[in-house]
Amino acid sequence: MKKLNTRIPNTRIQRQKRLTILDAALEVFSKNGFRGSTIDQIANQAGISKPNILYYYSSKQEIHKELIERLMEKWLTPLEALSEGGDPISEIRLYIKRKLEMARDFPRQSRLFNNEILQGAPHIIDLLDGELKNLVDKKAKIISKWMKEGRLAKVDPYHLIFSIWATTQHYADFDVQVCAVLGKEKAINKRFERAQKHLDLLFVRALRVK
Amino acid sequence: MKKLNTRIPNTRIQRQKRLTILDAALEVFSKNGFRGSTIDQIANQAGISKPNILYYYSSKQEIHKELIERLMEKWLTPLEALSEGGDPISEIRLYIKRKLEMARDFPRQSRLFNNEILQGAPHIIDLLDGELKNLVDKKAKIISKWMKEGRLAKVDPYHLIFSIWATTQHYADFDVQVCAVLGKEKAINKRFERAQKHLDLLFVRALRVK
DNA sequence: TTAATTTTTGACCATTTGGAAAAATATTAA
DNA sequence: TTAATATTTTTCCAAATGGTCAAAAATTAA
DSSP: OOOOOOSSOOSHHHHHHHHHHHHHHHHHHHHHHHHHOOHHHHHHHHTSOHHHHHHHSSSHHHHHHHHHHHHHHHHHHHHHHOOTTSOHHHHHHHHHHHHHHHHHHOHHHHHHHHHHHHTTOTTTHHHIIIIIHHHHHHHHHHHHHHHHTTSSOOOOHHHHHHHHHHHHHHHHHTHHHHHHHHOTTOOHHHHHHHHHHHHHHHHHHHHSOO | OOOOOOSSOOSHHHHHHHHHHHHHHHHHHHHHHHHHOOHHHHHHHHTSOHHHHHHHSSSHHHHHHHHHHHHHHHHHHHHHHOOTTSOHHHHHHHHHHHHHHHHHHOHHHHHHHHHHHHTTOTTTHHHIIIIIHHHHHHHHHHHHHHHHTTSSOOOOHHHHHHHHHHHHHHHHHTHHHHHHHHOTTOOHHHHHHHHHHHHHHHHHHHHSOO
16 A cells, blocks of 8 residues: 555566556547546556556656657657668658658557647647757758758758658548548558558659759 | 527627637637536636526537537638639649648637547547548549649649648647747748748649659 | 565545526616 | 516536545565
């Protein structure tokens, strides 16, 4: 009955339990948003009792916080991988591909992020202003350089990145709408395959130097 | 103390009051989502008491429903305007422009819509499967025709539409992130002006026949 | 084995929230 | 004016929800 006060899980069992809770919470939060989710729902989803959840996390907020923190790490990886060394077009294509794969493989995280931004990003505004801005500034500089060297058609590098974010995340966040418009027949793999081809074509056409 | 049961407001006063409530509700819902919003918040925002809200709308649901209904009407207008008669490139450019203007002028509606979709579109799934799909099918056909006639470079028309939706709505829904990345300095008009130029360039490059 | 410790849960509490009832106030019709 | 009607608010309630507590159960240490 003593509360866990360690931040870092000790035993394998504890770590496992926390992961179970986080996964359940991701499921629930991504579907209903923070305020729309209840600890009961999370407990239900995780298959354990509500007080047991509060044994591992001291509040609903804390679960959400850890979820968001883990998310951001994963979220920035693809852009971090964009490197000056490679071929510009290939680098951008790869970035788009990676981003779209994340939308396909981690739609819940994508929606969680979308939700957080919609609410005004209360928990990560510092991260956006700091780490994210820095990263984008750095990569925008690389892209600008490529353009100046004539290896990439000129567009605003910041808005280019926005466009890539928007188009790829759309397939996770607006999945319901995409499915409705395309009709039921399209399987998820087929859908993302087409999206992949489309976005590749779209951006390559816009960025290839003629 | 008798409840209003008419759907259509009668007097000018009533209509005005309902509009006030709807506007307040839009403000609150778009910020916190349906479950995250309380009637009290709406009442506060509208500057009237909670029961007075329930005098004009019988439940929180009903307010939300009317909001969504009004939204959808407005939301489909730009795509409806895309007409076979005009010059393909001009038509697409105009559509993008209109869509972006909506993101600029009606960001709350955009976020409300985003929220609704994120939750799985419980209130408008029928509309998406029906009216929206029909409309998109129709316009996709026009776009396809243009492509076959060689007046537009070939891309998947459905995914093209998705890309336009995604990129334009991004500036409303992810405004916090956009502002963070661009830094505080950019005024809203400047921001949208650049976005406008960028998207115009991006899609024209991708769609113009070489 | 028994004692100590950790984990889990049932019962409970305080607050919030959607909504109802009815009284009070304002407005309109006579 | 007065009576009828429409509007607004004060008061209240029942359900939902975040979180506590102590006891039960399981696990580990001796």
